[in-house]
Amino acid sequence: MIRRHLTRTLKAAARDFPVVTITGPRQSGKTTLVQAAFPRHRYATLEDPDAREFATEDPRGFLDQFRGKVILDEVQRTPDMFAYIQGIVDRVDRPGQFILSGSQNFLLLQSVSQSLAGRCAVLHLLPFSRSELVGRQTKDLTQSLRTRRNSVSTARKDQTLLFETLFAGGYPRIHDKGLKPQDWLRNYHQTYLERDVRDLLNVGDIEVFGRFVMLCAGRSGQLLNASSLASDVGVSHSTVRRWLSILEASFIIHLLRPHHRNFNKRLVKSPKLYFLDTGLLCYLLKIRDPDALAWHSARGAIFETWVISEALKSYYHRGAEPDLHFWRDSAGHEIDLLIDEGATQIPIEIKSGQTIARDAFDDINYWRNLAGQPDDVAGLVYGGDASYKRSEVSVLPWTNWA
Numbered sequence: 001m002i003r004r005h006l007t008r009t010l011k012a013a014a015r016d017f018p019v020v021t022i023t024g025p026r027q028s029g030k031t032t033l034v035q036a037a038f039p040r041h042r043y044a045t046l047e048d049p050d051a052r053e054f055a056t057e058d059p060r061g062f063l064d065q066f067r068g069k070v071i072l073d074e075v076q077r078t079p080d081m082f083a084y085i086q087g088i089v090d091r092v093d094r095p096g097q098f099i100l101s102g103s104q105n106f107l108l109l110q111s112v113s114q115s116l117a118g119r120c121a122v123l124h125l126l127p128f129s130r131s132e133l134v135g136r137q138t139k140d141l142t143q144s145l146r147t148r149r150n151s152v153s154t155a156r157k158d159q160t161l162l163f164e165t166l167f168a169g170g171y172p173r174i175h176d177k178g179l180k181p182q183d184w185l186r187n188y189h190q191t192y193l194e195r196d197v198r199d200l201l202n203v204g205d206i207e208v209f210g211r212f213v214m215l216c217a218g219r220s221g222q223l224l225n226a227s228s229l230a231s232d233v234g235v236s237h238s239t240v241r242r243w244l245s246i247l248e249a250s251f252i253i254h255l256l257r258p259h260h261r262n263f264n265k266r267l268v269k270s271p272k273l274y275f276l277d278t279g280l281l282c283y284l285l286k287i288r289d290p291d292a293l294a295w296h297s298a299r300g301a302i303f304e305t306w307v308i309s310e311a312l313k314s315y316y317h318r319g320a321e322p323d324l325h326f327w328r329d330s331a332g333h334e335i336d337l338l339i340d341e342g343a344t345q346i347p348i349e350i351k352s353g354q355t356i357a358r359d360a361f362d363d364i365n366y367w368r369n370l371a372g373q374p375d376d377v378a379g380l381v382y383g384g385d386a387s388y389k390r391s392e393v394s395v396l397p398w399t400n401w402a
Contacts, residue, residue: 002175004033005138006125009319011037013121014096018089021100021116023108024125025251025276026196027188029172030101033125034071038099042066045073052077059084071099076108082115089119103196103250126251127170127277129313131402138314139402142339142346145379145394159354162383162398163290166302169279170313185283189213196250208233212243216253216273217284221301223328224255224273244273251276254312259325259338259345261371266330278306303352303398304336307381310402311337333366345371347378349393354384361391 006022010033013020024030035043044066046052055062055078063084075081085098100120102108112120131138168174168181171188193206193213212233219229230240247253255271275281285298293299308324315322327347328334337348347367351360360380368374378393385397 001032001036002128002132002172003135004029004125005129005132005317006033006123006319007037009317010034010123013123013319014038014099016095017119017121018093018095019085019098019100019116019120020096020123021102021108021112021120022123022125023102023251025127026103026192027171027173028103028125028127028251030103030125031073032172034073034099034101038069038071038096041069041071041096041099043071043073046077047074055081063088069094069097069099071101073101074103075100076102079110082112086115086119089116123319124251124316126309126313126316128172128175129170129310129317129402130165130399131314132317133170133175138317140318141311141314141402142341142377144400145346145348145377145396159294159383160290162303163293166278166293166306167282167287167290169277169282171277171279174279181279182283182288185280189280189283192250192252197246208235209243212240213247213252214284216244216247217275217281218298219273220253220275220281220298221304222273223268223270225270252280254308256308256324256326256337259327259335259340261327261345265370268328268330272326274305274308276309276312278302278309281305300352303383304350307350307398307401308337311339314402327367333363335363335367344373344376346376349380351380351382353382356380356382356384356390356395361393364393365391 010020010022022030022034044051046055059078059081063081089097112122129138171184173179174181174184193210197206197209215229215232226240226244227237230237233240244253244255248255252275254274254276256274257271258268281302287293287296293302311324312322323340325338325340326334326336327338335347336350339346339348347364349360349364364378364380368376368378375392379396380393381396381398381401383398385399387397387400388395
């Protein structure tokens, strides 16, 4: 079993809170994680029709059967139960009494905020990060940038490993069972559409929603233009906004918001759309083997998507809240990723190639001069294998990112 970085934070939260909730996309490994972390807890899944019927019709009786600590899986399927859990933990405030998990973040967190505010820790589990797959500790990105030394990665020196990583993505079952990514992702995609979308949206025409997801994939790494997307799909602007919120709540996509710092410049205000798993993204883009990424027009966008998703995993899997943005002004100057530390911001550029051109640092230098921090920490993540400093920027190979 591949060890998950979230394990330590999950156990620590269970020592401090009576209820711990863990959310994430379907098949990200939530059930495996909570059962491994709490082997003495009893386990029940609300996916089971009989258990769900019992919990719906008699929530008090359902909970009374668990005299000790319990894991309740897919608990968002019985939203009325949260009020009863609140009553129990108010009477008996026992740390780690309830471990809740679910894949519909919107419904789950809505119920938690209504009934369990102040009593519950909320954590997020995404698919495997690269550092988890290679058995390496997750990194504090800003600390890593500040302490970067010259080195060369010991990984394979060609881009085949990078393309295989992007193509496979991080869903655990692909790696645990050695499955062909496209076969598993095809079934995952169909199941997601047929199951979660019908539950959350009551979509009448599932084919239209499927076309919407495909068009979103073609826009990963781009500014979101909801009006253009609505026109291409053939639905209203408000429908696109609603569907995007469901994709985001289901951890299929992430909308990276622009940073507010403007330096008296006109700024782009639209978010950028990213998928959270590049394997699923490659499937939706009809990329059928890793070698195709060498020449595919979306290679740069897929690599940028991977870098953003790995950054998010680094924060979520340490139990931290990511404060990540991008920055772009009306003149076209852009920072792909901006890590906001409050007093300072760390700009990061993303390049998929193995060679770094001189002009790759132009936007970083432009932004640092505007910010009045020309010598502060900055980074560039690329598809090569050497780690070094150039133009006062820490250049990081993709294998050492996050």
